[in-house]
Every structure is written in structure tokens, then in C-alpha cells.
Amino acid sequence: MKIVPVDPEIRARPSFQALRRAWPEIVFHDAISNANWGRLYGERPEFQFALVEDGEVRAEGNSIPVAGMPDTWREALGTGFDAAKPDRLCALAILVDPDHQRRGLSRLMLEHMRGLGRERGWELVAPVRPSLKHLYPLTPIERYAEWRREDGLLFDPWLRAHERLGAEILGIAQDSLVSEGSVPQFEQWCGLELPESGSYVVPGALVLVEIDRERDRGVYREPNVWMRHAFPGSAGGDN
Numbered sequence: 250m251k252i253v254p255v256d257p258e259i260r261a262r263p264s265f266q267a268l269r270r271a272w273p274e275i276v277f278h279d280a281i282s283n284a285n286w287g288r289l290y291g292e293r294p295e296f297q298f299a300l301v302e303d304g305e306v307r308a309e310g311n312s313i314p315v316a317g318m319p320d321t322w323r324e325a326l327g328t329g330f331d332a333a334k335p336d337r338l339c340a341l342a343i344l345v346d347p348d349h350q351r352r353g354l355s356r357l358m359l360e361h362m363r364g365l366g367r368e369r370g371w372e373l374v375a376p377v378r379p380s381l382k383h384l385y386p387l388t389p390i391e392r393y394a395e396w397r398r399e400d401g402l403l404f405d406p407w408l409r410a411h412e413r414l415g416a417e418i419l420g421i422a423q424d425s426l427v428s429e430g431s432v433p434q435f436e437q438w439c440g441l442e443l444p445e446s447g448s449y450v451v452p453g454a455l456v457l458v459e460i461d462r463e464r465d466r467g468v469y470r471e472p473n474v475w476m477r478h479a480f481p482g483s484a485g486g487d488n
Contacts, residue, residue: 252361255290255297255309265299265306268344273383273453274438275469278428281323285330289313289341292330296338296365300354307349310358311341312365312373322376322425322473338366340375356410363414367480376422376473380407382455390455390472391421408474416476425473432460435467443467 259265269277277283289297293313300308314335319325325339343358366373382393382405396404403409408418428438436443439451439458448457451469460467 250300250302250307252298252300252357254294255299256294257290259299259301259306260290262306264346265309268306268309268346270347271344271350272378273451274440275428275435275451275454275458276426276471278430278434278438279323279426280429281327282426285326288330298358298361300358302349306346308343308345308354308358310343310362312338312362313341314369314371315339315374318374319376321422323427325376335371337371338362338369338373340373340377355407356414359410359414363478363480366478370482372480373478374419375411375416375476375478376425377408377411377476378471378473379405379455381405383453386450386454386456390474394418394421394474408476411476411478414478416478419475419477422473422475424470426469426471428469428471430467431465432462432467435460435469 253259289311296312296314298310299306313325313329314332315325315329315337316332316335319328319339322341326341329339340362343355343362345354363373379393382390385393393405394408398404403412432443435458441449441451443449443460446460446462448459451458454469455471458467458469
């Protein structure tokens, strides 16, 4: 098992392309993401990495240097390429093959991403997508992010993984990712018929999907939880 750069050969492997299964289809239709994601591999290749085991890609990590604290995930991706003097690293994604989850691979990937920031004197900030929030789509994320287990640790496994590595919660990123499209597109992305205007619980979605049939539009506004991994002497701070 080793961590390698995401080069064109890695990206062409079926096991790499299959990582997309780790997230619901609805999150892959943010316009800013679709316009900029491919640039990560050509313009910021040193911050994109994959975990390979027995020739198969088990996980991918994506991040981008930014200057100042972004408000949302999509802002980090949309403005990070213009950061002339970055002062922190922003996590964008860690995807683990669903067939190889619960093996501690996400922690390995997060530790590597932390190292990319630390070795440059930067903190790591992460707009975290809570892994169990989709089971509680009606609960405001502000409350969900504060839930704790009896042992005092955060309730959500992915938030807890960050916490165990020393990260602190900074706040909530509303509209961190925004997917918009026609009603037929949303029916395809959600795998559901959406026969009337209104709010829908969709498998995998962290919050409700909004459908307006009269305008033939759907929108999904996903919130994230900002967490910060600070290191001794790292740049960044609260600004």
C-alpha cells in the first residue's frame, strides 16, 4: 500500500474512476467544481494524491492552497488558482472506495494531507462533509455538528476523525456546494421521480432537495462544517 501522485495513468484506471461511488451523484454537478476540477491535476498536481494497493486505487485526496479563509468549498476551488501567496491548504475531498471503507484509509489520507500543509508551514482547513448527516437531513447542520457521544467525542465519524487528529470546528459553510439543473436532470441524479414542486429527502443528500416544476429547476445546497488543523508555527490564523 502506497500513496502516489494522481498522474494520467492513475486517473485512467477503472478503480480510480470507481471512487466516484463514494459520494451521491447529486454532488457532482456544482458549476464551479465542474469548471475547475480538472485544473487541479495540471496546475496543482503536488496536492492531489492516491492510495494504491495491489495495483488498485483505493482512495484519492484533493486539496488546494488558498490565501485567507474561504467562506465555502466552492469558493476555495474557484479562487485558489489565483492565490499568489497562499497561507493555508484547503481540503477539497477524500474519497475512499466503498468496498474498502472502515479500514482506516480515510485517516491515512487525512494524515498525508495534513503533512502537505505542515511541511510548507501552513495549517489545513477542511470544509468537512459529515459522513452520517445524510441520515438526518431534517436536522440543521448547526445542531448536528455539535452532537457528541457519551465519551465526549463528536457523533459524526468523519468529524470525529478530524477531531482525533487535533482539529477544531470553526463554523458552518452554508451553500458550500450548489448543484442546479432541470427537473429531469434532478430525477436522474437523485434516482427518484419528483412529481410536484417542493422539498425532497434524497438518499445520500445532507439536506433537502428543492424542486420547482413550474420553472423546471431543481437546486441542492449542501452545507459543510469548517474544521482547522493548526500546527506549531503554521501560517493562517482566523483571518
